[in-house]
Amino acid sequence: MSAAGAGGxxxxxxxxxxxxxRRLLVALDFDGTLAPLVANPADSRPTPEAGAAMARLARxxxxxxxxxxxRPAADLALLASPPDGVELVGSHGAERGRVQAGRAVLEPVTLSPARAQRLRAVTDGLTALAGGACGAWVxxxxxxxxxxxxxMPDRAAAAELEAQAAALGKRLxxxxxxxKMVVEVSVLPTGKAAALARLRQAADADRLVFxxxxxxxELALRTIQPPDLGIKVGSGPTAAELRLPGPGAVAEFLQALAAAMER
Ligand SMILES: [Mg+2]
Incomplete structure:
Protein backbone atom coordinates (compact mmCIF):
# COMPACT_ATOMS: atom_id res chain seq x y z
CA MET A 1 0.00 0.00 0.00
CA SER A 2 1.32 3.45 -0.81
CA ALA A 3 1.77 6.07 1.87
CA ALA A 4 -1.11 7.99 0.29
CA GLY A 5 -3.29 4.90 0.46
CA ALA A 6 -2.32 4.32 4.06
CA GLY A 7 -2.79 7.94 5.06
CA GLY A 8 -5.79 9.02 2.99
CA ARG A 22 -13.10 30.59 6.64
CA ARG A 23 -9.34 31.27 6.55
CA LEU A 24 -6.69 28.59 7.19
CA LEU A 25 -3.13 29.30 8.29
CA VAL A 26 -0.76 26.62 6.95
CA ALA A 27 2.57 27.10 8.75
CA LEU A 28 5.43 24.81 7.82
CA ASP A 29 8.94 24.24 9.04
CA PHE A 30 11.45 23.79 6.19
CA ASP A 31 14.44 21.51 6.99
CA GLY A 32 13.31 17.95 7.69
CA THR A 33 9.68 18.87 6.95
CA LEU A 34 9.62 20.03 3.31
CA ALA A 35 13.28 19.24 2.59
CA PRO A 36 15.15 16.04 3.54
CA LEU A 37 17.89 16.62 6.15
CA VAL A 38 21.35 16.92 4.55
CA ALA A 39 24.88 17.22 5.96
CA ASN A 40 25.47 20.71 4.53
CA PRO A 41 22.61 23.15 5.32
CA ALA A 42 23.35 25.05 2.08
CA ASP A 43 22.34 21.95 0.06
CA SER A 44 18.85 21.75 1.56
CA ARG A 45 16.02 21.93 -1.01
CA PRO A 46 12.33 21.04 -0.85
CA THR A 47 11.38 17.80 -2.60
CA PRO A 48 9.69 18.49 -5.99
CA GLU A 49 6.46 17.15 -4.48
CA ALA A 50 6.69 19.55 -1.54
CA GLY A 51 7.38 22.44 -3.92
CA ALA A 52 4.32 21.53 -5.98
CA ALA A 53 2.17 21.31 -2.84
CA MET A 54 3.34 24.76 -1.68
CA ALA A 55 2.52 26.26 -5.08
CA ARG A 56 -0.95 24.68 -5.09
CA LEU A 57 -1.77 25.88 -1.56
CA ALA A 58 -0.50 29.39 -2.32
CA ARG A 59 -3.08 29.71 -5.13
CA ARG A 71 17.12 29.79 9.21
CA PRO A 72 17.64 33.44 8.35
CA ALA A 73 14.59 34.49 6.31
CA ALA A 74 16.70 35.50 3.29
CA ASP A 75 18.32 32.03 3.14
CA LEU A 76 14.92 30.44 3.59
CA ALA A 77 13.58 32.30 0.53
CA LEU A 78 16.59 31.27 -1.56
CA LEU A 79 16.58 27.59 -0.60
CA ALA A 80 12.84 26.91 -0.33
CA SER A 81 11.88 28.93 -3.46
CA PRO A 82 8.41 29.58 -2.03
CA PRO A 83 5.79 31.13 -4.32
CA ASP A 84 5.07 34.86 -4.15
CA GLY A 85 2.90 35.96 -1.26
CA VAL A 86 4.17 33.30 1.14
CA GLU A 87 4.97 34.70 4.56
CA LEU A 88 8.46 34.04 5.93
CA VAL A 89 9.34 33.71 9.59
CA GLY A 90 13.08 33.25 10.02
CA SER A 91 15.60 32.88 12.84
CA HIS A 92 13.01 31.06 15.02
CA GLY A 93 10.65 34.03 14.90
CA ALA A 94 13.13 36.92 15.12
CA GLU A 95 12.68 37.87 11.43
CA ARG A 96 9.47 38.41 9.46
CA GLY A 97 8.86 39.06 5.82
CA ARG A 98 7.13 37.98 2.63
CA VAL A 99 8.15 36.59 -0.75
CA GLN A 100 7.79 39.15 -3.54
CA ALA A 101 8.99 38.51 -7.09
CA GLY A 102 10.91 35.47 -5.86
CA ARG A 103 12.80 37.34 -3.13
CA ALA A 104 12.39 37.85 0.59
CA VAL A 105 11.22 41.34 1.54
CA LEU A 106 11.91 41.57 5.27
CA GLU A 107 10.79 43.83 8.05
CA PRO A 108 13.99 45.47 9.31
CA VAL A 109 15.42 44.21 12.61
CA THR A 110 18.48 45.73 14.20
CA LEU A 111 20.57 44.51 17.12
CA SER A 112 21.30 46.86 20.01
CA PRO A 113 25.05 47.44 20.58
CA ALA A 114 24.87 45.20 23.67
CA ARG A 115 23.27 42.37 21.71
CA ALA A 116 25.74 42.78 18.81
CA GLN A 117 28.60 42.50 21.31
CA ARG A 118 26.99 39.42 22.88
CA LEU A 119 26.67 37.83 19.42
CA ARG A 120 30.40 38.36 18.78
CA ALA A 121 31.27 36.80 22.15
CA VAL A 122 29.01 33.80 21.50
CA THR A 123 30.38 33.30 17.96
CA ASP A 124 34.00 33.54 19.15
CA GLY A 125 33.38 31.15 22.07
CA LEU A 126 31.64 28.53 19.95
CA THR A 127 34.28 28.82 17.19
CA ALA A 128 37.03 28.18 19.76
CA LEU A 129 35.09 25.13 21.04
CA ALA A 130 34.64 23.75 17.49
CA GLY A 131 38.31 24.32 16.69
CA GLY A 132 39.35 21.42 18.94
CA ALA A 133 37.04 18.83 17.37
CA CYS A 134 37.19 17.17 13.95
CA GLY A 135 33.96 17.88 12.04
CA ALA A 136 32.39 20.47 14.37
CA TRP A 137 31.78 23.93 12.87
CA VAL A 138 29.97 27.18 13.55
CA MET A 152 31.45 14.35 13.57
CA PRO A 153 31.98 10.56 13.37
CA ASP A 154 32.13 10.13 17.18
CA ARG A 155 28.54 10.69 18.38
CA ALA A 156 29.43 10.45 22.10
CA ALA A 157 32.07 13.15 21.68
CA ALA A 158 29.55 15.20 19.65
CA ALA A 159 26.93 15.00 22.42
CA GLU A 160 29.52 16.11 24.98
CA LEU A 161 30.50 19.07 22.79
CA GLU A 162 26.84 20.02 22.28
CA ALA A 163 26.40 20.12 26.06
CA GLN A 164 29.46 22.35 26.36
CA ALA A 165 28.17 24.63 23.57
CA ALA A 166 24.79 24.98 25.31
CA ALA A 167 26.46 25.77 28.65
CA LEU A 168 28.71 28.36 27.00
CA GLY A 169 25.76 30.01 25.23
CA LYS A 170 23.81 30.22 28.49
CA ARG A 171 26.79 31.61 30.39
CA LEU A 172 27.19 34.37 27.79
CA LYS A 180 19.27 17.66 15.99
CA MET A 181 23.10 17.69 16.05
CA VAL A 182 22.99 21.48 16.39
CA VAL A 183 22.95 23.97 19.25
CA GLU A 184 21.74 27.41 18.30
CA VAL A 185 22.54 30.37 20.53
CA SER A 186 20.39 33.40 19.67
CA VAL A 187 20.77 36.89 21.10
CA LEU A 188 17.08 37.66 20.49
CA PRO A 189 14.23 36.07 22.45
CA THR A 190 12.55 33.77 19.95
CA GLY A 191 10.18 30.86 19.64
CA LYS A 192 7.93 29.29 17.06
CA ALA A 193 4.92 29.21 19.44
CA ALA A 194 4.91 33.01 19.69
CA ALA A 195 5.52 33.25 15.93
CA LEU A 196 2.47 31.06 15.21
CA ALA A 197 0.26 33.17 17.47
CA ARG A 198 1.38 36.36 15.69
CA LEU A 199 0.89 34.84 12.23
CA ARG A 200 -2.56 33.62 13.11
CA GLN A 201 -3.66 37.01 14.37
CA ALA A 202 -2.18 38.85 11.37
CA ALA A 203 -3.84 36.43 8.94
CA ASP A 204 -7.18 36.52 10.81
CA ALA A 205 -7.22 32.71 10.54
CA ASP A 206 -9.88 30.61 12.29
CA ARG A 207 -7.96 27.33 11.81
CA LEU A 208 -4.26 26.52 11.88
CA VAL A 209 -2.08 23.60 10.86
CA PHE A 210 1.61 23.49 11.71
CA GLU A 218 7.86 20.66 19.66
CA LEU A 219 7.43 23.73 21.89
CA ALA A 220 5.00 25.12 19.29
CA LEU A 221 3.29 21.73 18.77
CA ARG A 222 2.51 21.59 22.52
CA THR A 223 0.44 24.79 22.23
CA ILE A 224 -1.84 23.46 19.44
CA GLN A 225 -5.30 22.11 20.30
CA PRO A 226 -8.16 20.80 18.10
CA PRO A 227 -9.76 21.99 15.87
CA ASP A 228 -6.25 23.20 14.93
CA LEU A 229 -3.77 20.49 13.94
CA GLY A 230 -0.17 19.89 14.93
CA ILE A 231 1.94 17.50 12.84
CA LYS A 232 5.17 15.93 14.07
CA VAL A 233 7.46 14.89 11.22
CA GLY A 234 9.71 11.89 11.89
CA SER A 235 10.46 9.99 15.09
CA GLY A 236 10.74 11.17 18.68
CA PRO A 237 8.31 12.04 21.46
CA THR A 238 5.62 14.57 20.58
CA ALA A 239 2.45 16.26 21.75
CA ALA A 240 1.25 16.52 18.11
CA GLU A 241 -2.04 14.90 17.10
CA LEU A 242 -0.65 13.54 13.81
CA ARG A 243 2.74 12.06 12.94
CA LEU A 244 4.10 11.84 9.38
CA PRO A 245 7.31 9.92 8.59
CA GLY A 246 9.07 12.51 6.43
CA PRO A 247 8.90 15.16 3.68
CA GLY A 248 7.33 12.70 1.22
CA ALA A 249 4.33 12.13 3.47
CA VAL A 250 4.12 15.85 4.30
CA ALA A 251 3.81 16.65 0.57
CA GLU A 252 1.06 14.02 0.19
CA PHE A 253 -0.79 15.44 3.17
CA LEU A 254 -0.53 19.00 1.81
CA GLN A 255 -1.86 17.88 -1.59
CA ALA A 256 -4.82 16.18 0.11
CA LEU A 257 -5.41 19.34 2.16
CA ALA A 258 -5.23 21.52 -0.96
CA ALA A 259 -7.75 19.29 -2.74
CA ALA A 260 -10.17 19.69 0.18
CA MET A 261 -9.62 23.47 0.36
CA GLU A 262 -10.26 23.87 -3.38
CA ARG A 263 -13.75 22.37 -3.09
MG1 LIG B 1 13.18 21.27 10.77
Whole structure:
Protein backbone atom coordinates (compact mmCIF):
# COMPACT_ATOMS: atom_id res chain seq x y z
CA MET A 1 0.00 0.00 0.00
CA SER A 2 1.32 3.45 -0.81
CA ALA A 3 1.77 6.07 1.87
CA ALA A 4 -1.11 7.99 0.29
CA GLY A 5 -3.29 4.90 0.46
CA ALA A 6 -2.32 4.32 4.06
CA GLY A 7 -2.79 7.94 5.06
CA GLY A 8 -5.79 9.02 2.99
CA UNK A 9 -8.40 7.46 5.27
CA UNK A 10 -6.57 8.35 8.46
CA UNK A 11 -6.28 11.99 7.36
CA UNK A 12 -9.92 12.44 6.22
CA UNK A 13 -11.10 13.48 9.69
CA UNK A 14 -8.43 16.07 10.40
CA UNK A 15 -8.51 17.47 6.86
CA UNK A 16 -12.30 17.77 7.00
CA UNK A 17 -11.94 19.69 10.25
CA UNK A 18 -9.46 22.13 8.66
CA UNK A 19 -11.31 22.47 5.35
CA UNK A 20 -14.34 24.19 6.93
CA UNK A 21 -12.08 27.14 7.78
CA ARG A 22 -13.10 30.59 6.64
CA ARG A 23 -9.34 31.27 6.55
CA LEU A 24 -6.69 28.59 7.19
CA LEU A 25 -3.13 29.30 8.29
CA VAL A 26 -0.76 26.62 6.95
CA ALA A 27 2.57 27.10 8.75
CA LEU A 28 5.43 24.81 7.82
CA ASP A 29 8.94 24.24 9.04
CA PHE A 30 11.45 23.79 6.19
CA ASP A 31 14.44 21.51 6.99
CA GLY A 32 13.31 17.95 7.69
CA THR A 33 9.68 18.87 6.95
CA LEU A 34 9.62 20.03 3.31
CA ALA A 35 13.28 19.24 2.59
CA PRO A 36 15.15 16.04 3.54
CA LEU A 37 17.89 16.62 6.15
CA VAL A 38 21.35 16.92 4.55
CA ALA A 39 24.88 17.22 5.96
CA ASN A 40 25.47 20.71 4.53
CA PRO A 41 22.61 23.15 5.32
CA ALA A 42 23.35 25.05 2.08
CA ASP A 43 22.34 21.95 0.06
CA SER A 44 18.85 21.75 1.56
CA ARG A 45 16.02 21.93 -1.01
CA PRO A 46 12.33 21.04 -0.85
CA THR A 47 11.38 17.80 -2.60
CA PRO A 48 9.69 18.49 -5.99
CA GLU A 49 6.46 17.15 -4.48
CA ALA A 50 6.69 19.55 -1.54
CA GLY A 51 7.38 22.44 -3.92
CA ALA A 52 4.32 21.53 -5.98
CA ALA A 53 2.17 21.31 -2.84
CA MET A 54 3.34 24.76 -1.68
CA ALA A 55 2.52 26.26 -5.08
CA ARG A 56 -0.95 24.68 -5.09
CA LEU A 57 -1.77 25.88 -1.56
CA ALA A 58 -0.50 29.39 -2.32
CA ARG A 59 -3.08 29.71 -5.13
CA UNK A 60 -6.06 29.06 -2.81
CA UNK A 61 -7.51 32.42 -1.64
CA UNK A 62 -8.62 31.23 1.83
CA UNK A 63 -5.24 29.64 2.59
CA UNK A 64 -2.51 31.74 4.24
CA UNK A 65 0.80 29.94 3.73
CA UNK A 66 3.84 30.62 5.92
CA UNK A 67 7.28 29.06 6.31
CA UNK A 68 8.53 29.12 9.88
CA UNK A 69 12.18 28.20 10.22
CA UNK A 70 15.29 28.61 12.32
CA ARG A 71 17.12 29.79 9.21
CA PRO A 72 17.64 33.44 8.35
CA ALA A 73 14.59 34.49 6.31
CA ALA A 74 16.70 35.50 3.29
CA ASP A 75 18.32 32.03 3.14
CA LEU A 76 14.92 30.44 3.59
CA ALA A 77 13.58 32.30 0.53
CA LEU A 78 16.59 31.27 -1.56
CA LEU A 79 16.58 27.59 -0.60
CA ALA A 80 12.84 26.91 -0.33
CA SER A 81 11.88 28.93 -3.46
CA PRO A 82 8.41 29.58 -2.03
CA PRO A 83 5.79 31.13 -4.32
CA ASP A 84 5.07 34.86 -4.15
CA GLY A 85 2.90 35.96 -1.26
CA VAL A 86 4.17 33.30 1.14
CA GLU A 87 4.97 34.70 4.56
CA LEU A 88 8.46 34.04 5.93
CA VAL A 89 9.34 33.71 9.59
CA GLY A 90 13.08 33.25 10.02
CA SER A 91 15.60 32.88 12.84
CA HIS A 92 13.01 31.06 15.02
CA GLY A 93 10.65 34.03 14.90
CA ALA A 94 13.13 36.92 15.12
CA GLU A 95 12.68 37.87 11.43
CA ARG A 96 9.47 38.41 9.46
CA GLY A 97 8.86 39.06 5.82
CA ARG A 98 7.13 37.98 2.63
CA VAL A 99 8.15 36.59 -0.75
CA GLN A 100 7.79 39.15 -3.54
CA ALA A 101 8.99 38.51 -7.09
CA GLY A 102 10.91 35.47 -5.86
CA ARG A 103 12.80 37.34 -3.13
CA ALA A 104 12.39 37.85 0.59
CA VAL A 105 11.22 41.34 1.54
CA LEU A 106 11.91 41.57 5.27
CA GLU A 107 10.79 43.83 8.05
CA PRO A 108 13.99 45.47 9.31
CA VAL A 109 15.42 44.21 12.61
CA THR A 110 18.48 45.73 14.20
CA LEU A 111 20.57 44.51 17.12
CA SER A 112 21.30 46.86 20.01
CA PRO A 113 25.05 47.44 20.58
CA ALA A 114 24.87 45.20 23.67
CA ARG A 115 23.27 42.37 21.71
CA ALA A 116 25.74 42.78 18.81
CA GLN A 117 28.60 42.50 21.31
CA ARG A 118 26.99 39.42 22.88
CA LEU A 119 26.67 37.83 19.42
CA ARG A 120 30.40 38.36 18.78
CA ALA A 121 31.27 36.80 22.15
CA VAL A 122 29.01 33.80 21.50
CA THR A 123 30.38 33.30 17.96
CA ASP A 124 34.00 33.54 19.15
CA GLY A 125 33.38 31.15 22.07
CA LEU A 126 31.64 28.53 19.95
CA THR A 127 34.28 28.82 17.19
CA ALA A 128 37.03 28.18 19.76
CA LEU A 129 35.09 25.13 21.04
CA ALA A 130 34.64 23.75 17.49
CA GLY A 131 38.31 24.32 16.69
CA GLY A 132 39.35 21.42 18.94
CA ALA A 133 37.04 18.83 17.37
CA CYS A 134 37.19 17.17 13.95
CA GLY A 135 33.96 17.88 12.04
CA ALA A 136 32.39 20.47 14.37
CA TRP A 137 31.78 23.93 12.87
CA VAL A 138 29.97 27.18 13.55
CA UNK A 139 27.43 28.88 11.28
CA UNK A 140 26.89 32.64 11.62
CA UNK A 141 23.35 34.00 11.41
CA UNK A 142 22.15 37.61 11.71
CA UNK A 143 21.04 37.12 15.34
CA UNK A 144 22.61 33.81 16.33
CA UNK A 145 25.54 31.43 16.08
CA UNK A 146 24.89 27.76 15.42
CA UNK A 147 27.19 24.98 16.59
CA UNK A 148 27.00 22.00 14.17
CA UNK A 149 28.17 18.47 14.98
CA UNK A 150 26.51 16.46 12.17
CA UNK A 151 29.83 15.71 10.37
CA MET A 152 31.45 14.35 13.57
CA PRO A 153 31.98 10.56 13.37
CA ASP A 154 32.13 10.13 17.18
CA ARG A 155 28.54 10.69 18.38
CA ALA A 156 29.43 10.45 22.10
CA ALA A 157 32.07 13.15 21.68
CA ALA A 158 29.55 15.20 19.65
CA ALA A 159 26.93 15.00 22.42
CA GLU A 160 29.52 16.11 24.98
CA LEU A 161 30.50 19.07 22.79
CA GLU A 162 26.84 20.02 22.28
CA ALA A 163 26.40 20.12 26.06
CA GLN A 164 29.46 22.35 26.36
CA ALA A 165 28.17 24.63 23.57
CA ALA A 166 24.79 24.98 25.31
CA ALA A 167 26.46 25.77 28.65
CA LEU A 168 28.71 28.36 27.00
CA GLY A 169 25.76 30.01 25.23
CA LYS A 170 23.81 30.22 28.49
CA ARG A 171 26.79 31.61 30.39
CA LEU A 172 27.19 34.37 27.79
CA UNK A 173 23.53 35.37 28.14
CA UNK A 174 22.23 33.85 24.89
CA UNK A 175 18.95 32.01 24.25
CA UNK A 176 19.92 28.36 23.71
CA UNK A 177 17.88 26.30 21.22
CA UNK A 178 19.08 22.67 21.07
CA UNK A 179 18.24 20.79 17.85
CA LYS A 180 19.27 17.66 15.99
CA MET A 181 23.10 17.69 16.05
CA VAL A 182 22.99 21.48 16.39
CA VAL A 183 22.95 23.97 19.25
CA GLU A 184 21.74 27.41 18.30
CA VAL A 185 22.54 30.37 20.53
CA SER A 186 20.39 33.40 19.67
CA VAL A 187 20.77 36.89 21.10
CA LEU A 188 17.08 37.66 20.49
CA PRO A 189 14.23 36.07 22.45
CA THR A 190 12.55 33.77 19.95
CA GLY A 191 10.18 30.86 19.64
CA LYS A 192 7.93 29.29 17.06
CA ALA A 193 4.92 29.21 19.44
CA ALA A 194 4.91 33.01 19.69
CA ALA A 195 5.52 33.25 15.93
CA LEU A 196 2.47 31.06 15.21
CA ALA A 197 0.26 33.17 17.47
CA ARG A 198 1.38 36.36 15.69
CA LEU A 199 0.89 34.84 12.23
CA ARG A 200 -2.56 33.62 13.11
CA GLN A 201 -3.66 37.01 14.37
CA ALA A 202 -2.18 38.85 11.37
CA ALA A 203 -3.84 36.43 8.94
CA ASP A 204 -7.18 36.52 10.81
CA ALA A 205 -7.22 32.71 10.54
CA ASP A 206 -9.88 30.61 12.29
CA ARG A 207 -7.96 27.33 11.81
CA LEU A 208 -4.26 26.52 11.88
CA VAL A 209 -2.08 23.60 10.86
CA PHE A 210 1.61 23.49 11.71
CA UNK A 211 4.17 20.81 10.80
CA UNK A 212 7.73 20.50 12.09
CA UNK A 213 10.37 17.87 12.83
CA UNK A 214 12.76 19.28 15.40
CA UNK A 215 12.83 19.84 19.16
CA UNK A 216 12.33 23.59 18.62
CA UNK A 217 9.08 22.77 16.76
CA GLU A 218 7.86 20.66 19.66
CA LEU A 219 7.43 23.73 21.89
CA ALA A 220 5.00 25.12 19.29
CA LEU A 221 3.29 21.73 18.77
CA ARG A 222 2.51 21.59 22.52
CA THR A 223 0.44 24.79 22.23
CA ILE A 224 -1.84 23.46 19.44
CA GLN A 225 -5.30 22.11 20.30
CA PRO A 226 -8.16 20.80 18.10
CA PRO A 227 -9.76 21.99 15.87
CA ASP A 228 -6.25 23.20 14.93
CA LEU A 229 -3.77 20.49 13.94
CA GLY A 230 -0.17 19.89 14.93
CA ILE A 231 1.94 17.50 12.84
CA LYS A 232 5.17 15.93 14.07
CA VAL A 233 7.46 14.89 11.22
CA GLY A 234 9.71 11.89 11.89
CA SER A 235 10.46 9.99 15.09
CA GLY A 236 10.74 11.17 18.68
CA PRO A 237 8.31 12.04 21.46
CA THR A 238 5.62 14.57 20.58
CA ALA A 239 2.45 16.26 21.75
CA ALA A 240 1.25 16.52 18.11
CA GLU A 241 -2.04 14.90 17.10
CA LEU A 242 -0.65 13.54 13.81
CA ARG A 243 2.74 12.06 12.94
CA LEU A 244 4.10 11.84 9.38
CA PRO A 245 7.31 9.92 8.59
CA GLY A 246 9.07 12.51 6.43
CA PRO A 247 8.90 15.16 3.68
CA GLY A 248 7.33 12.70 1.22
CA ALA A 249 4.33 12.13 3.47
CA VAL A 250 4.12 15.85 4.30
CA ALA A 251 3.81 16.65 0.57
CA GLU A 252 1.06 14.02 0.19
CA PHE A 253 -0.79 15.44 3.17
CA LEU A 254 -0.53 19.00 1.81
CA GLN A 255 -1.86 17.88 -1.59
CA ALA A 256 -4.82 16.18 0.11
CA LEU A 257 -5.41 19.34 2.16
CA ALA A 258 -5.23 21.52 -0.96
CA ALA A 259 -7.75 19.29 -2.74
CA ALA A 260 -10.17 19.69 0.18
CA MET A 261 -9.62 23.47 0.36
CA GLU A 262 -10.26 23.87 -3.38
CA ARG A 263 -13.75 22.37 -3.09
MG1 LIG B 1 13.18 21.27 10.77
Missing amino acids: GAWAGVIGRLAVA IPRVHLALVSG ESKPFAAVFHTRP GGHVLPG AGDDTTD
